Amino acid sequence: MTTDELLARHRAVMPSWMPLYYAEPIEIVAGSGRRVTDAQGRSYLDFFGGVLTNMLGYDVAEVNEAVRRQLGTGVVHTSTLYLIRQQVELAEKIAALSGIPDARVFFTNSGTEANEAALLVATNHRRSNQILAVRNSYHGRSYAAMGITGHRSWSASSLNPLQVSWLHSADRLRGLLSRLGPDEYVEAAVDDLREVLATQTSGDVACLIAEPIQGVGGFVAPPDGLFGAFKKVLDESGILLISDEVQTGWGRTGEHFWGYQAHGVTPDLLTFAKGIGNGFALAGVVGRAEVLNEVHAVSFSTFGGNPISTAAGNAVLDYLLEHDLQANAARVGAVLLAGLRELADRHAIVGAVRGRGLMLGVEFVRPGATEPDPAATARVFEECRRGGLLVGKGGLYGNVVRMGPPLTLTEEEAREALGILAEAVALADAEAGAVADPAH
């Protein structure tokens, strides 16, 4: 079956709202390290890793071995009605790494479910369904997770079990607070939080949920310390802080193991997903016992933390720590960031370069303006693919190229990707210039 035939069959049987990347979609049939191969035999350097999920890369012997060992027992699934040794071991490791005192861990299959679980215990603990969320956020695709998602492209329904009040995003190019420096921004955002609490809530708010770096939102990040400044206000009335670390966790940001650590604060609850399974379905929430135990009914997840996914999770986490991939993310991320900044200096269509470690975004705008340019973004995106580099897309206006490669990325691979990206941006820039000046 050709890729074209597969595409036709995909379109005939899958829902229309599930997007496929690229004008000519790719079927990935093999992978090793940071490289994948498509059905035509073309090789790509993968800088999106299945949306920041293949955190170690492809075909990692230690992870394969751990999963094979579990398969060898004949037990793929038992349900959590029975003891699962590797689930307990992984929970112990995550509890210790979380920085949250007296922590409990509940495993789920996806980031959406992790956030649902966090919202359930936070709203039960506080006896309130009032939530503070951040504009330009993405937290998942259930009703509650969509209800706290501040991003029109991903808001498929207005049905919402929660009462949500919205704080400003930290977009530095546009928006009400965009022109403020970091200190002024923190001050203004805290003033805004107080005003939102005073004007839009009945006071007994359950929690604030926020991503330390907004993933789907185009890697928009607030100034360091913002969550800490928020927490001082939240603590005045016992409002909980949930850090959605689905994209920022496990050392990806280089400087820190968790995104929240840039903010001088410890959250009450932290949600994780994506990278911890390196592709196996594994996610969860970790939080203080007095909060996480607040479910006054029987509740469980049939597949959550199953023997296969937690065998993989333990192997992934051990590998990550033994190879100090956080330090690698900081080191190789710095090479990438420097190269991207040079690109920004050379090309007026690059409106911003931002991010941390191996979570970096490039925002494309009309030359000399802040007007988003999704067409130039799409051009860069397709050209990267043609050059052998897979990247992601995002941002409120679809004008951000996102890079979240495996944390095992080498400096040589970073430089190779920069070369491909430089050619793609030069081409898109030349075309944007030609459109802006049709006489030439």
Ligand SMILES: Cc1ncc(COP(=O)(O)O)c(C=O)c1O
């Ligand atoms: C920050 C964040 N939270 C939650 C989710 C939802 O995770 P999942 O797709 O595993 O349900 C995502 C997915 O992209 C995410 O980026």
